[in-house]
Amino acid sequence: MSIQTPRFIDNLERRYHRFGIENLGMMLVILQGVGFLALKFAPLVILKFVFIPELFLRGEVWRALTFIALPPTVDIWIVFALMFLYWIMQILEQTWGPFKTTLYLFSGLILSLAYSFATGYPLTTFLYIEFSLVFAVAINYPQEEIHLMGIIPLRIWMLGLFYLLIVIYDFAMGGWLLRGYILTVFGSYFIFFGQHHFQELRNYLRRRNWRG
Numbered sequence: 001m002s003i004q005t006p007r008f009i010d011n012l013e014r015r016y017h018r019f020g021i022e023n024l025g026m027m028l029v030i031l032q033g034v035g036f037l038a039l040k041f042a043p044l045v046i047l048k049f050v051f052i053p054e055l056f057l058r059g060e061v062w063r064a065l066t067f068i069a070l071p072p073t074v075d076i077w078i079v080f081a082l083m084f085l086y087w088i089m090q091i092l093e094q095t096w097g098p099f100k101t102t103l104y105l106f107s108g109l110i111l112s113l114a115y116s117f118a119t120g121y122p123l124t125t126f127l128y129i130e131f132s133l134v135f136a137v138a139i140n141y142p143q144e145e146i147h148l149m150g151i152i153p154l155r156i157w158m159l160g161l162f163y164l165l166i167v168i169y170d171f172a173m174g175g176w177l178l179r180g181y182i183l184t185v186f187g188s189y190f191i192f193f194g195q196h197h198f199q200e201l202r203n204y205l206r207r208r209n210w211r212g
Contacts, residue, residue, distance in 0.1 A: 025089025
C-alpha cells in the first residue's frame with residue numbers, strides 16, 4: 001500500500017487535477033534520448049544544454065528544458081537507464097495519478113531552478129532529480145523487485161539505499177554550493193514524505209518511552 005500524501009497536496013489535486021500531465025515518463029525518456037544522441041555525436045553541445053542563470057536571462061531560455069535532457073550516461077547503458085526511468089515514472093503515475101506525479105517532478109525542477117538563480121550554481125545534471133523519483137518509489141513500494149540489467153533481481157529499497165549513499169558521499173565531498181543544491185533539490189521529497197517520516201519518528205519515540 002502506498003503512503004498517504006499530505007492533505008494539502010490532496011486538496012491541490014482536487015482543485016487543479018486538470019493540470020496533471022499524463023505519461024510524463026515517456027516525455028522524460030524522449031528528452032533524455034535526444035540529449036544522449038546530441039552528446040554522442042556532438043559532445044560540445046553540452047555547453048548549450050547546461051542551465052546557467054546568466055545565459056538564461058540573456059535570452060537562452062531553452063536551457064530551462066535542456067538540462068533535463070542531460071542523460072546519466074553516454075554509452076550503451078543509456079538503454080537500461082531510460083527503461084528504468086520510464087518504469088519508475090509509470091509506477092508513480094499508477095500510484096498517484098498524473099497530477100501528483102507532475103507536481104512531484106516539477107517541484108524538484110522549480111526548486112533546482114530557483115536555487116540556481118539565487119546562487120548562480122549551474123545545473124549540469126538531472127541525476128539528483130531522478131534520484132528523488134527513485135526515493136519516492138522506494139518508500140512506497142520498498143519490496144518491489146527490479147532486474148538490474150534485465151538479469152539481477154534487486155529490491156527497490158536496496159537501490160534506493162545505494163543512491164542515498166551516493167548522495168551522502170556527494171554531500172560530504174562537495175563544496176557548499178553543491179551541498180546547498182542537494183538539500184534544495186530533495187525539497188520535493190520532504191514536501192511529499194516529510195510528514196510521514198515525522199510521524200514515524202514520533203511513533204518510534206513513543207514505543208521507546210513505553211518500553212523504558
